[in-house]
Amino acid sequence: MLSNQLHPRRIFEGVRKGIEDGGNKSGVPTVNGAIVFDDRYAGKPLVYCGTGAVMPMQLAGLDSWEKTIDAQDRIIMAGGRVGKDGIHGATFSSIELDETSPATAVQIGSPITQKLAMDFLILATRRGLIKCSTDNGAGGLSSSIGELATISGGAVVELEKVPLKYPGLRPWEIFVSESQERFSLAVEPSKMAELMALGQEMEVELTDIGYFTADGSLDVRFDGTSVAKLNMHFLHEGVPRKVLEAEWTKPTAQEPVLPTNLDYTDVLSRLLGSLNICSRESVIRQYDHEVKGRTIIKPLMGATGQAPQDAAVVRFNFESWEGVAVSNGILPRFGDLDAYHMSAGAFDEAVRQIVAVGGKLPNLSYGDGNFWSVNDNFCVPDSVYDPATNPDGKHKLAKLVRMCQALRDATAAYCIPLTSGKDSMKNDFKADGVKISVPPTVLYSMTAKIEDVRRTITSDFKQADDVVYLLGETYDELGGSEFYQLFGEIGANVPKVRFEEAKALYALMGQANDNGLIQSCHDLSDGGLAVALAEATFGHGFGADVELPATGLGLSAQLFSESHSRFVATVAPEDVVAFEQHFGARATRLGVITQDGQLTVRHGGQTVISASTAALRHEWTNGPVNRIIGFGQHEAAQS
DSSP: OOTTOOOHHHHHHHHHHHHHHHHGGGTOOOOOOOOOOOGGGSSSOOOOOOOOOOOOSEETTEETTOOOOOTTOEEEEEESOBOSTTTTHHHHTTSOBSTTSOGGGSOOOOHHHHHHHHHHHHHHHHTTOOSEEEEOOTTTHHHHHHHHHHHHTOEEEEGGGSOBSSSOOOHHHHHHOOOSSEEEEEEOGGGHHHHHHHHHHTTOOEEEEEEEOSSSEEEEEETTEEEEEEEHHHHHHOSOOOOOOOOOOOOOOOOOOOOSSOOHHHHHHHHHTSTTTSOOHHHHTTSOSOGGGOEEEOSEETTTTOEEOSSEEEESOSSSSOEEEEEEEOOGGGGGTOHHHHHHHHHHHHHHHHHHTTOOOOOTTTTOOOOEEEEEEEEOOOOSOBTTTBTTHHHHHHHHHHHHHHHHHHHHHHTOOEEEEEEEOOOEEEETTEEEEOOOEEEEEEEEEESOGGGOOOSSOOSTTOEEEEESOOOSOOTTOHHHHTTTOOOSOOOOOOHHHHHHHHHHHHHHHHTTOOSEEEEOOTTHHHHHHHHHHTTTOOEEEEEEOOOSSOHHHHHHOOOSSOEEEEEOGGGHHHHHHHHGGGEEEEEEEESSOEEEEEETTEEEEEEEHHHHHHHHHTSHHHHHTTOSHHHHHHO
């Protein structure tokens, strides 16, 4: 351990509890997520949190997405009070982590205050009491009012009126503090009395801290004295753009020579118990994914309650069967070979998770209402070149450029709009003469509308004698795979997304689901085909008897390649003819589901994997993530 470096277990538990408190206690179900391990996160762990909600088309007779603010509208701060917690939060996220990092940067949350403020805002907007609002996130009042003031053309802020948690804050601290659970509202003077009365009734503190103007400046005052006055154009457009240098050089890599005569049953068991594949049940069970009772596809399902699912599906309300699928794609290990294919693969992973549960890609030609959206979340190390302190800065920046190029290509290929996102560009840690930089990482958080949640599909095998198929094509793409990582290797052949082929397969998937041809479906990702087959048996204790096709691929690639855009699907015997006619060469028949609880995989007439699915589930359930907090054998035995 380096100086000022926290143990990963402490980080792990703190993050888990923070997400629980911030989400569940505010009435938000935690339905989907991922935990990824890499030694390079030991310096500055990355944490991504995202939420979504359904917004009505109109509020109080006005289009809900329109934001209007006029001069003399009042600036109201709602919710929590301001303290020193959160000062420099935004800048903290963009600097190297060391002993000089500010202790005040981390905000102290209050879920109860947040819930009260959220409930208040819903009623206030429905009654037409608020013209415009934004949260006090990065930069606090400086950012929220600075942004809202662009609508009217200026603002006057009176900082002495801002309610504080305790005395002693200087004006600049009040203005930039990111203390949580606060909102800035634009309110017509004529609506102030009704708004204040509602706030008092709902126990939400509301404070009038100024007014909007049209004079082109942001005027910040304290006790009548102007402490800052900035031209609005300069504030938002005045910073000159940086010009940075990027140089991309493909890394030299080669495919490793692995031991011959591998015991593939043992390899599969080891993969199921590895850090990035093993069960996350110890975390999942500490969250409530049933808040509001609308969650249709949960993180774990099946009779055992331990079959891992792909995307989550949540019903909008109880008046219709419409819902939303939520997924995420994150594959940082591929970035060591090619950041473009890492980014494209993560995007495709998020897409195919939604396709796996029954989502259909948007068809812009027909305007079919299959609404999708994606948020990008970039976290990269310092990418500004310096010959002494950051000599590989140009290469790091080139990785970021390639990640963005892949995002552009993926959104265009799948016709999925990029609606929001974030970036954090200085994820480095220095101590004791050591510098730890995170691997360039991007998370794609994706949502898609589901027309009828009753037609969604889960990953777990449903009944014996159903026929098992591989959908999509497998390539010799073991580079960066979890299989290679077992042997301390990275390889060279990074998985690539073939957008046109993937899109055609996803369209076939949507049509097959409309026709009721698919009983179960699981996307192939970490660990490839062998891991997906094993995971699909965990829900009910079924087995599977599988024969790998004769192809030019090696056995390791067939079993463990992480080629994208693939699924394991099962089909009822009576639907096999229709299914095969529908998919043609895109479907490869593998075998059948069995009642005996045994996973048997053959190749060329030889058995290459033979294991009890209960034993495989035991390895998966008792992996290191569950053992970290003493969760595993006892709970697995009870299931």
